[in-house]
Amino acid sequence: MTEMVTWTCTGCALLCEDIQVSISDNRIEHVENACMKGKARVFGCKEQAVPTIHGDKADIDDVIKDAARILRDAKNPLLYGWSNSTNEAHIAGIELARTLGGIIDSTSSFCQGITVNEILSGSVPSCTLEEVREKADVIVFWGADPMSSHPRHMSKYSYFPRGELRQRGYEEDRTAISIDVWQSRTAKICKNGFHRIPPGKDAEFMRGLIEALSGRVPKLSFDYDVKRILELAATLKKAEFGVLFAGLGLIYSIKEDITLLSEFTAALNQFSHYSLIPMAGHFNMRGFNHTLHEKTGHIYRVKFVDGKAISGVEYSVIEQMKRNADAVLVVGSDPLASLPGSISKRLKDIPLILIDPCMNLTSRVADVTIPCSTSGIEAGGTAVRMDGKTMDIHALVQGNNMSDEKIIERIIEEVG
């Protein structure tokens, strides 16, 4: 018998909650309304992980015991990944880090973590995606290309839908702006709202805009039509409800100058109402920041010393993998594929445990692999959407593996 269920997609941090999935005999048949990325998530990976120790198949209880032994023996264990796990798995992970006196960090460490920090600390105003849909009239994608990273972003929230205050459709009621180094797919949709700037010049362009907002003519070190900046500033000023979607293109470019985000939003808010939303990628990148913040007051890069949490750049995944960590537990991530290639050399040399539903590049160097269920497909829980809203996610089918949350709880039992 085929059954239709409504599902929340964990393909990206948009967490679309209107997906219809048809299931028959515990098998997913079709998925409606999800984009191709969501579809890929639903149908899962080709090569599923199996429990292994040093590449040899092993019993699940034994791999958990071995993982616990590695972590217990390490002086400086690093627990890393987390953006593909539920908040409940995060809670277990933080507990494990505390028990071990270890370090915990997530992919947000080199991604949108600093942006989330600006929001959670109250420096930068934010809003929900529903507010964007109902009210936003000026939408800025800066160093962000949702059409490539979050395919339903513009159709579900930020540009195309009719909202309460935006009844006449996007052409009349909304203005989309793209500031980027090339004409991305999103920029193409923004048409004349596209502003092309040289790489690395985001901070300068932003300062130029702040000048232009207050009526001064900005001077830029690169060739740019001043008239266009002044026009852009005028458009930004006229907004009733403006929103800035900050992509990695912007964040990487201004990371040393991150307080510029609060300067810019404050400048905009002198004339209008503006909020900022980080374009978090993985479905629960932001959830890790929120959960850790709740538990420790820090959003990432935490070390537990005598049960107390301290945070600093020296506890970032990059620094730890490069130098100090003497054992790594990776949960739902593929550091070999996503971190600087040179780090992979060191990962080969230190004990590495990988908890993941799939085989990935890191599986090749892992000492212990532990297969887990896919969050939001075979296991449920809660997750935090890119705008900070907590969403329930549900299991669709019964899998063969334990959830990462359960696996970590088992490791805690073994370690404790």
Added chain:
Amino acid sequence: MALDVSKFIKAPEYGITIVTYRDVFQSSVCDEDRNGKECERLSAVIVLDATEMKRMGIQDGVNVRLTSKCGSIVVRAVSSPREEQKGIGFMVNSPWSNALVYDETTDGIPEFKNIKVKIKVTNEEIMSHRELFPL
């Protein structure tokens, strides 16, 4: 046997900056099969401005070697359908682009989107996942 002189003539090298980006087609394919050929085909590519390619003597579709201060890889060069800014190459975020990323940072965030490399034409083959990370 004729001597292959081309082997001794060094292909000219040019300095460019690589900016990485995301692509939904590549990421969906790689999520399904991270070690697969199709993921490799869609990932091991650099997109360049067409006139820049002419200037550097790089033909559309040929292989190029990219060398940064910490890594070196071979990928396929493809011309952009649009006019792009000079001196920039675009690579989809992947293990290939990451192989060029330097891991020394002051703030824990490597320069994933601002990678200085030298580019030159090569007749070497594109590196597979396995060749990127020899065990």
Added chain:
Amino acid sequence: MTNIMEIYQLLPKTNCKECGESTCMAFAVALLSGTRRFTECPPLVKEGKYIDSKQKLEKILKPIEGAEETGLIIHEELCSGCGNCVVACPVDVANDPHGSGRGTGPTNDKVIFKVVDGKVKAANVKECRRFGKDKILCRACIDPCPTEAIEFV
């Protein structure tokens, strides 16, 4: 996208008239508009030397054969399932204002576009504004498509 010359180049170009058209060019036009099938060209089907051309034609004409009477073609391999067309099509907004029109998945069967298994599918194409006696040259689904996956022939 597919153009008339591309199709013509793959035909025998002998103007043999066996298909009933006066020239191969006329047959190419009929193929592009979807009113004829390439299998209706006897030499192409029978003669071995055209085998390569036949295969190429088969490939490029496949989306056209699926085209509805409005000439709507969706190039599935280019579609990312973003749903922009679903939400931007005025017919979808009018027929499903609280679903498609608001950015969520369609809530009834009266819409033209719906994303299934990550790719958009078209239905109810007779509702399309390019169709019928008051037709207009609507582009509301073409312009928002980030990948040029929608085409009318």
